[in-house]
Structures are given as C-alpha cells and as structure tokens.
Amino acid sequence: MHFELINHIKQVVSLTGNDVVLIKRLFQFTEIKKNDYFLQEGQICRQVAFVKKGIFRYFINEDGEEKTFSFSSENRFMSNYESFIPQTASFQSIQALENSEILTISHSDLEQFYLKIDKGERFGRIAIEQIFIQLLQDLKSFYTDNEQQRYEKFIAKYPDIQQRIPQYHIASYVGVKPQSLSRIRKRIIRYSIY
C-alpha cells in the first residue's frame, strides 16, 4: 500500500525500520472518484497527498472561466501549500481527472513526521525547495515562453498523462483555445519527421 511513497522518500533520505512503520501509520489511504475534488476554492487545504494512482488538475476560476495551471500524477506529492502551510482559505481547486488513489497526511501528522522521523525535516526541507523552484520555473515559463514552447514543456514534464486527459485541459494549461492546440501539435509532428 505504501510501497511507492516509501520508495519516493528513500530517493531523498534514508529511512529506518521504525520510520517506515510510522510513515505507514501517518499516511491514510483514500480513493477519489473521477471529477471529485481533493480541494475546492474557499476551503482550507487540510492535507498533503501522495498520488498512488490517477491524475489531478489544479485550476483557478477567473471571471467564471477555469484556468488549469498544473497537474499531479503518480508518484508526486499534491497540495496547495499556500493554503496548507498557514492553514488559510484556498484560491485554487484540485480535481481528480480519473478514479484515483492517494495517501494523505494531515497538518498535525506532518508535524509528527517532521519531529519523529530521523531525517523527516531534511526530507521536508528538500521537498519544499523543489516545489518552490518548480513554481518559479512554471511562472517564468508562463510569462516568457510562447504557446509552442509551453506545449513542449508540458510534454516533457508530464510525458505520461497527455493521452489520459481531455485536450481542453491541456489547451487551458498552454493558454490557447483547443483548436490552436491541434495546430501546435501538427506543427511539432511536421518538424519532427525531418
């Protein structure tokens, strides 16, 4: 049940047998049905989740239009840290795009993780650094890359999910209308055969 999570953490820090026992106790298995929400705008994000199976999209509501700006899929952590860390209301929503399985940890249990796992703080510090850098790179891409570059980065970053989700979510992420996304894809295919 916790195999992928333990493995994921072990790629960053070593874990003792006791650590593994505690991690299994702290992370709760939960299923989320397709189209249901992990987090809705206005709620406080109470958990960090590790995605075992499924895909989630992060979006904001801008004047009635949903703008997708990120995805989480297998073997990634998922949360809205901006809401989770200070425990304030979220401005974004996180929705399952497939029937999904996640392992969740609450705010107070994450504090236990930090306090009781030998290298828990080290893992947390490195994980949040990576999320921070990723966010900065995403933001830069959003303001400096053109549509084709954004689509190519989407493919590079999420190679596994392109075929599994509706194209209009990808178009929203790239920042174009769905028909423009088809044009970008055809252009890339045309160039890649030479």
Added chain:
Amino acid sequence: MHFELINHIKQVVSLTGNDVVLIKRLFQFTEIKKNDYFLQEGQICRQVAFVKKGIFRYFINEDGEEKTFSFSSENRFMSNYESFIPQTASFQSIQALENSEILTISHSDLEQFYLKIDKGERFGRIAIEQIFIQLLQDLKSFYTDNEQQRYEKFIAKYPDIQQRIPQYHIASYVGVKPQSLSRIRKRIIRYSIY
C-alpha cells in the same frame, strides 16, 4: 557580530552552545558599499546572507528598464533561491541602497549548517516555507491589487525603509511613475486625517 542572526534563528528553533559556535564559524561578515551588488543578473547566486545593517533592492531588467520587485533590510535573510538552490544563473540582481553589513553563508557551508546544527534542517524547512508563502502573496498582490493597495502593503511590509530609499524605487515596486506615487500618498494622507 552574530548577535542578531543567532537571535533570529532562536525565534524559530532552540540552539545549543555548540550550535552557536558553529554558526559563528559558518557565517562570514562582509561589507557592501552603497550601489554595489550582492548579486548581478547572469551570475550564480553563491550565498545566502543575513542583513545586519542596510537595505537591498531586488530587480529584473525588462527591455532596458529596471523593475524593482522586492527589498531586504535589517534582520532578514537575502538570496535569490531560484539561482542559489540549483546553483544556476540568476535572472535578477540584488543591489545595496545604503552602505551595508551582511553575514554570508556559502552553499556548501549551508549544507554543514543543515547537517551539524541539531535543528538546522527544521530551521531551513520553516524558513523556506515562509519565503515560499511570501513569494506567492507578493505575486498575488502584483496581479490583483491596485496601485494604492500595493503602496499600503509596501508600507505595512517595510515600515522601516520608506524614508531611507529613493522614491523612484518605491514607485517601481508599486508599478507606477514617481509622480503617480506622490498622488497616491497624498490621497492616503487626506483620508487618514478623518
């Protein structure tokens, strides 16, 4: 020499006598003259600094125009973490606006801090979380607040530096021309006397 830094860290985690000795060894005292740079665009940010004395502004160069987007003053950490953490070239510059005194720690010495200070990792994790949340709030403010709100947030966030730096840097931070800043200030003063 290291009094304010030790105090600042102790507000977050407890430190042993040995920790204090090590921190004094890891953080180097450096002076930076007014208008000199802590970091220039294109360089790799090699250090995190704690500001003992002085003010610094963070800016990017946008088509030849310098856009100021943040400040650091006394008792704050200063770095471009986007460049420092992965050790890649910086897109931003950090410049002293007064003759300044800082305590700097290198990338490898910060790793020593994390490994050898009892609660070093905990301090690092909490510090980076705070920086992360601050960045997200700054970004949101930039896209949702109007000029007056941004000016009021500047005053709330940096109450100590308003009188110490040229007004055109504040205008750049707020996102207006210097003459518009005067208008905003007059409006605020007019309202605050009632």
